[in-house]
Amino acid sequence: MLSINNLHVKLGDEDKQILNGVDLKIGAGEVHAIMGPNGSGKSTLSYVLAGRDGYVVTDGSATLVGADLLAMAPEVRAAAGLFLAFQYPVEIPGVGNMTFLRTALNAQRKARGEPEVSAGDFLKLVRDKAKRLQIDADMLKRPVNVGFSGGEKKRNEILQMAVLEPKMCILDETDSGLDVDAMKLVAEGVNSLRNAGRSFLVITHYQRLLDHIAPDVVHIMATGRIIKTGGPDLALEVESNGYADLLSEAY
Amino acid sequence: MGMIQSRQDQLAARIAGQVPPLGLADARADALDRLAVTGLPGKRDEYWRYTDPMILNEPAARKAAVFDASDETPIFGAIDRLKLVFVDGIFDASASDPLDLAGVQIDRLAECQGSDHWAGAFYGVLEKAGQTPVNRPFAGLNSAFAREGVLIRVTGKATKPVSLIYIHKSDSSDVMLHHCIKIERGAEMTLLESGLAGARFNAVLEVELCEGARFHHIRAQGRNHDRHEVTHLFARLAAKALFKSFTLTANGALTRNEAVIDIRGDDAVAYVAGAAVGDGKFHHDDTVFVTHDALRCESRQVFKKVLKNGAVGVFQGKILVKSGAQKTDGYQISQALLLDGDSQFLAKPELEIYADDVKCSHGSTSGAIDETALFYLRSRGVPVSQAQALLVLAFLAESIAEIEDQAIAEDIRSRLEGWLARHDH
Ligand SMILES: Nc1ncnc2c1ncn2[C@@H]1O[C@H](COP(=O)(O)OP(=O)(O)OP(=O)(O)O)[C@@H](O)[C@H]1O
Numbered sequence: 236m237l238s239i240n241n242l243h244v245k246l247g248d249e250d251k252q253i254l255n256g257v258d259l260k261i262g263a264g265e266v267h268a269i270m271g272p273n274g275s276g277k278s279t280l281s282y283v284l285a286g287r288d289g290y291v292v293t294d295g296s297a298t299l300v301g302a303d304l305l306a307m308a309p310e311v312r313a314a315a316g317l318f319l320a321f322q323y324p325v326e327i328p329g330v331g332n333m334t335f336l337r338t339a340l341n342a343q344r345k346a347r348g349e350p351e352v353s354a355g356d357f358l359k360l361v362r363d364k365a366k367r368l369q370i371d372a373d374m375l376k377r378p379v380n381v382g383f384s385g386g387e388k389k390r391n392e393i394l395q396m397a398v399l400e401p402k403m404c405i406l407d408e409t410d411s412g413l414d415v416d417a418m419k420l421v422a423e424g425v426n427s428l429r430n431a432g433r434s435f436l437v438i439t440h441y442q443r444l445l446d447h448i449a450p451d452v453v454h455i456m457a458t459g460r461i462i463k464t465g466g467p468d469l470a471l472e473v474e475s476n477g478y479a480d481l482l483s484e485a486y
Numbered sequence: 487m488g489m490i491q492s493r494q495d496q497l498a499a500r501i502a503g504q505v506p507p508l509g510l511a512d513a514r515a516d517a518l519d520r521l522a523v524t525g526l527p528g529k530r531d532e533y534w535r536y537t538d539p540m541i542l543n544e545p546a547a548r549k550a551a552v553f554d555a556s557d558e559t560p561i562f563g564a565i566d567r568l569k570l571v572f573v574d575g576i577f578d579a580s581a582s583d584p585l586d587l588a589g590v591q592i593d594r595l596a597e598c599q600g601s602d603h604w605a606g607a608f609y610g611v612l613e614k615a616g617q618t619p620v621n622r623p624f625a626g627l628n629s630a631f632a633r634e635g636v637l638i639r640v641t642g643k644a645t646k647p648v649s650l651i652y653i654h655k656s657d658s659s660d661v662m663l664h665h666c667i668k669i670e671r672g673a674e675m676t677l678l679e680s681g682l683a684g685a686r687f688n689a690v691l692e693v694e695l696c697e698g699a700r701f702h703h704i705r706a707q708g709r710n711h712d713r714h715e716v717t718h719l720f721a722r723l724a725a726k727a728l729f730k731s732f733t734l735t736a737n738g739a740l741t742r743n744e745a746v747i748d749i750r751g752d753d754a755v756a757y758v759a760g761a762a763v764g765d766g767k768f769h770h771d772d773t774v775f776v777t778h779d780a781l782r783c784e785s786r787q788v789f790k791k792v793l794k795n796g797a798v799g800v801f802q803g804k805i806l807v808k809s810g811a812q813k814t815d816g817y818q819i820s821q822a823l824l825l826d827g828d829s830q831f832l833a834k835p836e837l838e839i840y841a842d843d844v845k846c847s848h849g850s851t852s853g854a855i856d857e858t859a860l861f862y863l864r865s866r867g868v869p870v871s872q873a874q875a876l877l878v879l880a881f882l883a884e885s886i887a888e889i890e891d892q893a894i895a896e897d898i899r900s901r902l903e904g905w906l907a908r909h910d911h
C-alpha cells in the first residue's frame with residue numbers, strides 16, 4: 236500500500252534536516268503505529284506524505300500503491316486514497332462543515348471519474364456516520380472546526396475519514412485531547428473501517444489507543460529515522476520504560 | 487487660495503452650458519448656491535485622500551466600452567419584483583412595469599414640478615443635511631442637475647421589491663439619477679439596484695424612514711471595467727426604524743460609494759455592508775458616515791474586499807455618537823483579502839464619541855489567503871482553485887450575511903462565485 240524508502244526531508248526556508256532516511260512499508264489491510272519522542276519528525280513525515288508546502292525532499296521516495304506520491308498535488312494524493320487526520324485540525328471560518336465534506340467527497344469522486352453524490356444521499360450518509368461518532372447536527376452545521384473543543388475536532392477528523400473512505404489513513408495523534416469515552420468512539424470508528432483493502436498508520440504517544448486499535452506493527456521514530464520496528468509488545472515497552480533504552484541501543 | 491480657486495474653476499468647467507431642469511427649482515438653486523461655495527473636490531482634500539476625484543470632475547464622461555455580461559443570467563432575475571428600467575439614465579417606460587404597486591406611490595422625477603408633490607419638500611433635504619460636517623460636492627451637483635430618478639412614497643408593506651435596472655448603451659453617456667424614498671410610519675419596502683448606468687454615473691438616493699419603517703436596499707455594481715461612478719446614499723431614521731443596505735461591487739475603474747446615515751429616533755437600527763471584488767486596475771471606495779443622535783440605537787458597517795492584480799480598495803468609515811446618544815451599539819469592520827502582492831487596501835476607521843454609556847468597536851485588517859486552511863482543503867481532495875474560491879467566499883460571507891432576504895443573498899453569492907470562477911488565477 237504505502238512504501239517509503241530512505242526519505243530525507245529538510246525545511247524549505249532554512250537549512251534544517253528533519254527526516255534522515257525513513258524506511259517504512261505498510262501492506263494492504265495492515266495497521267502500523269509510530270511512536271517516538273517529541274520533535275522526532277512524526278508530524279513532518281505525515282505532512283510530507285500529504286503534500287504540505289514548506290518541505291524539501293532531498294533524497295528517497297514514497298509511493299502509494301506503486302504511484303509516486305511525492306510527484307502529486309495534495310488533492311491528487313487525496314483522490315488517490317491518502318488521508319491525514321491532522322494533529323492540529325484547522326479551523327475554517329465561513330465554510331460550513333457539511334459544505335466542506337460534500338465538496339471534498341464530490342471533488343474526489345470527480346477526480347476518480349465517479350458520479351457526484353446527490354444532496355439527499357449525502358445527507359443520509361453523513362448523518363449515519365456522524366451518529367456513530369456522536370457528532371450532533373449542530374456540529375455539522377457550524378463552520379469547520381470553529382469553536383469545536385479539542386476532542387470534537389479529533390472526532391470531526393474521523394468523520395471526514397469515514398465519509399471519504401480512503402485507502403491509506405494516517406492518524407497523527409488523534410488520541411491526544413480525547414477523553415476516555417471519545418477515545419473508544421474514535422477507536423470504534425477506526426476499527427469499523429478496517430478491512431483487507433485499507434491500511435492505517437497511527438501516530439501516538441500512548442499505549443492506551445493501541446489497546447483499542449490493535450496494531451500489527453509498531454515503529455519507533457527518533458531524530459528523523461525509524462530506529463526500531465517490532466510487534467505490539469514494543470509499544471508496551473515504551474509505555475513502561477520510555478525511550479531512553481531504545482535511543483541508546485540505536486546509537 | 488489657489489486651491490480654492492481651482493475648485494471653483496473645476497466646477498465652472500464641469501457645469502458650463504448646463505441648465506438645471508425646471509422642476510424643483512428652489513432645491514436646485516439652493517444646491518447650486520452651496521456648490522458655488524465649496525467647488526468640486528480636489529486631490530488634496532482630506533476626504534479624497536485615497537481616491538482621486540479628477541475624472542469625476544471632468545466636464546465630459548470618459549468613454550466606457552459597453553460591457554457584454556450575457557455570459558451570466560441577469561441578476562435578481564428570479565426575484566418577483568417591479569421593474570423600472572433606465573437606459574443611459576433615461577426612463578424606458580416600454581421596458582418597465584406599470585408604476586403600480588399596492589401601498590407604494592411611484593412617480594418619475596422628470597415629471598415632478600415640486601409644488602403639489604410630496605417630493606417638493608423632500609428633494610435635496612437629506613442631501614443638504616449630509617453636507618455637514620463634510621462636503622459632498624458630487625451629491626450637490628446631482629441635486630442641481632439630475633433630471634431622472636424615481637420618487638417613491640411607501641404607506642404600506644410593499645408586496646414585492648422595486649427594482650431599478652440600469653442599462654448602458656452609449657459609450658459616452660454621462661448619467662445622473664436622483665431617487666427619493668419616503669417610508670411612512672410602519673411601512674416597509676425593498677429596493678434593488680442593478681446594471682450599468684452609463685459611462686459615468688452620479689447617483690443620489692435619499693431615504694427617509696418614519697417611525698417603525700423598514701427599508702432594505704441591495705445594489706449590484708459591475709462588472710464593466712471602464713466605468714467611473716460616484717454614489718451617495720443619505721438616510722434619516724426615526725424611532726424604531728430599520729435600515730439595511732448592501733452593495734456588491736465588481737471591477738470598475740473608479741467607484742466611490744458614500745453612505746451618510748443619520749439616526750435620529752430611539753431604538754433604530756442601521757446596517758450598511760458591502761462586498762467588493764477587483765481584478766486589475768480597479769479602485770473601490772466605500773465612505774460611510776453614521777451619526778447616532780438618539781437612545782439605544784444600533785449601527786453596523788461590514789465591508790469586505792477581495793483584491794488582485796493591482797486593484798485598490800478604500801474604506802473610510804466613521805461612527806459619530808452625539809452626547810445624548812446613550813446606549814449606542816456601534817460596530818464597524820472592514821477587511822481586505824489581498825490575493826497577490828500588487829493589490830492595496832487603504833482604511834481609515836474612525837470613532838468620535840461624546841456619550842459615556844456606549845458600546846462601539848471597530849476593526850480593520852488586510853491579509854493574504856490562509857495557507858493552512860488552503861492545505862487542509864486540498865488534503866481532503868478539493869482542487870486548489872476550488873479551495874481558494876471556497877475560502878474567498880467564506881471571507882465575503884460575513885458581509886453577505888447582512889442581507890436579510892435569503893433568495894437575494896443567494897443570488898449575490900452566486901454572482902461572486904461566478905466572478906471567482908472567471909478570475910481564478
Ligand atoms: N515549519 C517548521 N519550521 C521550523 N521547524 C520545524 C518546522 N516543521 C518541523 N519543524 C521541526 O522539526 C522537528 C520535527 O517536528 P515534528 O512536528 O515532525 O515532530 P513530532 O515528532 O510530530 O513531535 P510531537 O510528538 O511533539 O508532535 C521539530 O524539531 C520541529 O521543531
Ligand SMILES: [Mg+2]
Nearest residue numbers: 277278279322
Ligand atoms: Mg507531531
